Amino acid sequence: MTSQRLSDTASKLDAASKLLRAKPEQSLIGDVGRAHGDARSAAASLAQQARALHLFDILDAPETQAVACIADLDRHAAVYATCAGLFLSLCGGVVHKLAASPCADVLRCAAQLLRKTAARQAQASDVGRLEAAVDAVGRLAWQPGSAAVLLIERQEGLMRDALQELLEAVEEGAGEQGEGEGEEEEEELIHQPALALAVRQLLESTLSTVHASRAAAVRSTADSGQSRLAEQLSAGAKAASQLVDSLVCALVHEDDADGVASYSTSLGKVVRKLNSLGAGGADAGAAALDALVERCVTEARRAAGEEGDEGAVLSATAQLANASLKST
Numbered sequence: 001m002t003s004q005r006l007s008d009t010a011s012k013l014d015a016a017s018k019l020l021r022a023k024p025e026q027s028l029i030g031d032v033g034r035a036h037g038d039a040r041s042a043a044a045s046l047a048q049q050a051r052a053l054h055l056f057d058i059l060d061a062p063e064t065q066a067v068a069c070i071a072d073l074d075r076h077a078a079v080y081a082t083c084a085g086l087f088l089s090l091c092g093g094v095v096h097k098l099a100a101s102p103c104a105d106v107l108r109c110a111a112q113l114l115r116k117t118a119a120r121q122a123q124a125s126d127v128g129r130l131e132a133a134v135d136a137v138g139r140l141a142w143q144p145g146s147a148a149v150l151l152i153e154r155q156e157g158l159m160r161d162a163l164q165e166l167l168e169a170v171e172e173g174a175g176e177q178g179e180g181e182g183e184e185e186e187e188e189l190i191h192q193p194a195l196a197l198a199v200r201q202l203l204e205s206t207l208s209t210v211h212a213s214r215a216a217a218v219r220s221t222a223d224s225g226q227s228r229l230a231e232q233l234s235a236g237a238k239a240a241s242q243l244v245d246s247l248v249c250a251l252v253h254e255d256d257a258d259g260v261a262s263y264s265t266s267l268g269k270v271v272r273k274l275n276s277l278g279a280g281g282a283d284a285g286a287a288a289l290d291a292l293v294e295r296c297v298t299e300a301r302r303a304a305g306e307e308g309d310e311g312a313v314l315s316a317t318a319q320l321a322n323a324s325l326k327s328t
Contacts, residue, residue, distance in 0.1 A: 003119075006070060013108075035090050044134055047131050092227055094144050094227075098140065098151060102133065106133045152217055153214060159244045162248045199260065202296055203247070264293050
């Protein structure tokens with residue numbers, strides 16, 4: 001009977017966890033800082049009750065005591081779910097994206113502890129995971145600017161990984177070409193030096209802009225009226241990260257010239273938008289960026305057998321060179 005109660009309560013907590021992950025039907029207006037403090041306190045109380053349940057030999061205890069212990073934890077979980085739900089309803093888009101998963105993880109870890117307890121498999125590390133989830137809620141950045149900084153930092157890291165993947169693929173491709181000299185095979189896109197270089201430079205330019213957008217988000221933390229800017233910067237960084245990943249995938253894994261051209265063009269638009277939001281100024285490096293995008297598109301078409309206008313290639317290269325000279 002006790003084991004079943006533990007399992008039933010775990011299922012209840014799982015359901016509440018899923019609700020916290022979902023986007024609120026409507027955003028509320030209120031004191032976000034206070035709501036965060038309430039959620040943090042409720043989470044700590046839930047963790048304390050879970051720790052007590054773990055230390056209490058609940059499966060071998062009298063049923064009345066076991067029922068009371070489980071009911072106490074259920075009550076603390078309900079209070080936490082209410083407080084966390086209110087906090088998330090008060091959060092704007094960028095903060096909600098950052099906070100929803102950590103808030104839900106508290107209930108998920110508590111449910112996992114109950115299930116393991118029911119199966120006599122619970123360990124101190126299970127309580128530790130719950131306490132770590134509670135700590136994560138306490139450390140949440142609930143101001144839009146601060147949340148945007150963290151989200152942009154994550155996207156920047158993903159883009160650095162994508163750039164590293166590209167560099168490794170180019171290096172590996174160079175080695176394969178050396179070993180296969182004399183063999184006549186259709187050359188893959190990644191083995192086209194001009195195209196690989198153009199994409200690499202576009203990615204480096206994008207990384208520079210996203211890094212600058214993080215600095216702009218940091219500046220926005222000093223102004224509570226800049227929440228809209230923080231939202232736009234984080235959304236732009238995420239879009240750039242997704243396009244960078246798609247671009248590298250098209251070049252390295254899919255050998256897709258059309259994809260390289262399309263993703264390069266879209267990435268250029270996103271970078272220009274980030275610059276206009278203050279990541280570098282509306283006209284910051286615009287000529288160099290346009291030239292990079294044009295080079296990527298032209299070289300991709302050339303690699304696909306669409307020679308195009310030779311003058312366009314020379315023009316793009318000249319624009320890039322001139323822009324680089326002006327920036328030094």
